[in-house]
């Protein structure tokens with residue numbers, strides 16, 4: 001048996017068999033890659049050796065509690081050197097893993113013997129080599145396998161049996177299975193060891209709904225003034241949000257709102273008395289980030305709201321917007337946290353081209369430790385109220401080190417706490433926020449509308465960057481009402497929801513989407529009469545009676561998400577081909593060994609992304625991506641309409657956007 005040679009003995013960096021390009025990995029390997037409980041993680045490595053001998057490649061995975069599993073890795077494509085294994089991570093915490101490549105003498109022998117024995121070349125030599133390998137396998141096997149392998153070796157040495165007969169005997173499935181379990185491995189070479197942080201499922205899987213609590217239950221008095229909704233009246237809306245199938249309720253800031261420089265309706269700088277102001281203009285004489293807006297209630301009311309949500313099966317996500325209205329207590333108590341200009345004033349915040357005249361930005365370089373301590377104090381308070389998810393406003397306008405420290409410190413004490421980065425900025429910063437710890441991130445999904453844009457974007461967010469950037473697809477927000485939605489009507493709202501809800505594990509929607517609120521403020525890409533600056537109660541029941549809500553459609557999408565674990569997997573997406581430039585096709589597939597039902601879970605989404613048209617075309621599927629054989633037929637059951645068709649590789653599709661803009665198909669294997 002060849003002796004193992006390792007890199008240290010040879011004083012070189014290259015292991016005997018090179019194992020390179022491990023994934024999932026954060027480039028530079030300074031931060032661990034991330035996954036969530038339940039993920040079937042695609043582990044990959046490039047491994048190869050000199051010459052023509054075969055290698056075997058094994059993933060060695062260790063869970064946080066120390067359980068080790070060894071998973072054989074298979075070539076991604078026959079004849080290429082990238083190997084892959086899917087393994088499900090089922091425990092929260094830090095996992096470690098490495099890849100072993102080894103000389104697979106059995107595979108090398110088998111390949112050579114198959115050719116030579118059939119051709120009558122070196123027949124007895126090949127038989128002897130095979131028998132030797134079988135005996136080596138037997139020497140490391142348990143009793144049952146040892147006896148099967150020993151007798152196979154003896155048969156292999158029996159020269160009175162015809163060589164082809166001996167070849168057939170050694171290929172008996174029982175013998176091959178015993179060899180597989182005890183394969184001789186030599187020149188074993190290990191890669192570096194990497195870490196994988198596995199977080200709770202909600203860190204990357206969830207359906208989010210956003211509403212402004214002050215609008216829920218708000219009433220306009222006869223004199224035109226408003227009575228604000230409260231946390232108590234807003235809680236009345238929770239059952240309806242849950243009934244639509246949402247998991248997380250995200251609340252814009254619930255703190256006192258500054259009175260100085262307050263904004264008026266439609267982002268004006270001339271508020272009238274009674275205008276409530278933007279909730280992101282945090283702080284007034286009533287208090288700051290640790291206080292509940294008096295109009296909404298008290299901290300006790302907030303605790304009750306969080307508990308009521310929990311009882312409904314909803315988690316509350318709070319906003320963390322680190323900025324201050326001019327009358328925030330911080331401004332007087334910590335003037336050192338703000339940059340004072342030579343004329344003694346403080347410049348307002350901006351996110352060009354947007355101007356935030358009602359808030360001051362914090363300068364994190366002036367008192368880094370003091371600011372960090374204060375933010376940790378505030379977070380501890382809300383965590384104590386039962387909040388474990390924070391949507392972080394504009395994290396890209398604060399230094400990265402701050403988020404690395406904050407998230408690390410919070411997660412050390414509270415591993416279930418999740419931070420969502422609301423950063424719409426340059427890719428390097430968005431990616432870096434994910435690398436330093438943000439569990440999930442808003443994305444550019446809202447502006448990816450054509451088939452070509454969506455195909456590229458789906459590949460991007462489910463590719464290598466999925467190791468550190470967990471995408472949340474929001475269809476709208478109070479800041480985002482895209483032209484696609486402004487001019488696409490009901491078909492646009494439906495198809496965007498269908499794609500967001502099925503393509504990635506986290507999607508989000510801001511209240512009013514279900515009512516097709518599509519009127520933008522002139523010149524802006526956000527809703528007119530925006531709720532950010534005024535009360536906006538909605539008559540949900542009237543909309544249901546009139547049939548002017550797509551809430552039933554949203555509910556169905558969330559049901560599909562809950563019932564189909566493939567949809568909850570980020571890495572499991574494949575884009576397929578269609579002959580039409582507006583018909584987008586992708587699938588999500590999860591193998592039976594990873595599902596609770598013990599059956600494959602496969603979803604195909606076919607979406608007409610031109611909301612003004614009816615399209616018909618042919619959809620071409622790579623069935624191997626669906627766990628099927630090329631040419632195999634199956635039942636495609638539409639989970640939206642209940643229709644079922646027999647499909648195979650090439651399928652005719654007609655999607656009239658005005659009827660149903662998307663098929664969400666469940667693959668059912670045809671009974672042979």
Ligand SMILES: O=P(O)(O)O[C@H]1O[C@H](CO)[C@@H](O[C@H]2O[C@H](CO)[C@@H](O)[C@H](O)[C@H]2O)[C@H](O)[C@H]1O
Pocket residue numbers: 263267278279280281282321351354355356357358359393394422423424478479532
């Ligand atoms: O800058 P983004 O587009 O990422 O938006 C986020 O942050 C904004 C600042 O907090 C916030 O803007 C809203 O609040 C501001 C402060 O009160 C106000 O001046 C803006 O007019 C208002 O839109 C935005 O909502 C948030 O998502």
